[in-house]
Amino acid sequence: METGPISAILDTTLAIIFTWVGYKTAAIVWKYTPYSYPNARINAMEAKLLSEQRFNELAESRTLQNFVVNLEDTDYRDYLTGISTYNVEEIERSLERALAGTYELMIKILPGRVSPFFRLMLEEWDVRNVTSVVKAKFRGEPASDYVMEIGPMLPKVKAMAEAKSPEEMLVILEGTPYEGPYQRLLLGEISIQEFETELYRMHYGKLLSYALSKKNDERVILEEFVRLRIDRTNILTVLRAKAAGMDSEKIKSLVIPGGSVKLDPLIHVEDLSMALAELDSTRYGKVIRDVREEVEKDLSVLERALDKYILERMGELTRFYPLSVATPLGYILKREREIRKLRAIAKLIEDGVEPERIKELVGDVA
Structure with a gap:
């Protein structure tokens, strides 16, 4: 009996198996190893929290x-x-500044495939600075008093604070993502509140687009994080608007797309109590039920409860994906x-x- 063909088949089979094992090993190393050092460092930092x-x-x-x-x-x-x-x-x-420093550290130590997400998160200070300066200018107050020394756009923000006219501010914003919304504000097409909402829509839109561009664990985690933050913002916005007696159309103009909660049922009910009842059937139902009586008197109680829920959810994902x-x-x-x-x-x-x-x-x- 000739062994040549059988040996060739065995050699080929073994080569395929070793190639597959090598590929899977390389994939695992590529996926998890880059998180080993930064996550060990972050765990050490957690031990120093107050x-x-x-x-x-x-x-x-x-x-x-x-x-x-x-x-x-x-x-x-x-x-x-x-x-x-x-x-x-x-x-x-x-x-x-200490919090911004934490984001900057993450940009430095995390793998290049996720560090841009934290750079995008730093842009929230740009949104806050731009809106603060614009609001101060419209109120006739010293805008420089409201500038936080943080954010990629800080030089432009400082220039805006020193601008002599609304038109000069528009020139400073030229070429930035905020030029269009500010121009609409100057034309009277949107209110200050809607201008601020538009900037946050753009910010969260960037974060969500980035999250959805990732694959596997990274997409799951980043997408969940962004949608949770959007839900938190929207729920608090809608409930505060209901408590203030704002009409449904006005509330719609303040909502940020991309969350996981369907907001129409909340927006179209008559009052705060009914809006809270609508949330009972969402993923935040238990959060609401645990603090329901307090929330109707003080919405900051719900804000704290939502923050706690998001933190717990990230804790669950950390346990499920420890190197991530x-x-x-x-x-x-x-x-x-x-x-x-x-x-x-x-x-x-x-x-x-x-x-x-x-x-x-x-x-x-x-």
Whole structure:
């Protein structure tokens, strides 16, 4: 019996198997290895997030100067050292710069196939700066007081703040994504509120387009993150509008597309209570039910509940995809929550609230 043909078949089969194994191994290495270092670094950073005990100690500061001093052994030290006057505005600006620094770090350490997402997220400060400057100009206030020293468009924003006329601001915005909406604002086609909404639509549209351009785990995680953020924004916008008695057509003009919740049923009901009832059948139903009575009195309770839900959802994705972009996104959310608490403590200290009451109030901040 000749063994030549059989050996050839076996050799070919083995070659195919080894090629397939090699391909799958390479695919796994390409998919997960780039996250090993950054996620290990992020896990170490998470261990340095402030504990509840530390927040309680900060609540005992009594003065804003003591509050800043008490943060000198944290990652916020470098951002707080430049404070010239101890007031809430200066502290909040420093904390915002610390948050932006976190985004910038993610851009540096994450794989090139996802780091642009965090660069896009930094553009939210451009949206906030542009809208703040435009609003200040329309109110006749000093626009430079509202500029946050963050964002890719900061030089243009500063130029806008110094502009002598609305037309000069339009020239500065020429060639940017915000030129069109601002021109429509000047022509009276949209209101200031609609102008702001349009800029956020553009921002979230970019984030969602980027998420949908990815594949596999990265698409799943990024898409979920963006849609959750859009849902949060839309739900709060609609409910606040209902509480203010705004009509349905006006509310529609303030909605951002791309979320997972169908908003028409909420928009067309008569009042806030009925809008909350409509949310009961959505993925946020349990979130609403847990705080329903409080929400009807104070919508900020729902804002905190939604933030907590999004953080928990990212935690689930991190456990399911441990070496993925879910880890940095989860850390960003935790950092945002930490900064919200620090801002709340600073504001309460400035208002002269007693430490025990500060601890109680800040404990409720998601």
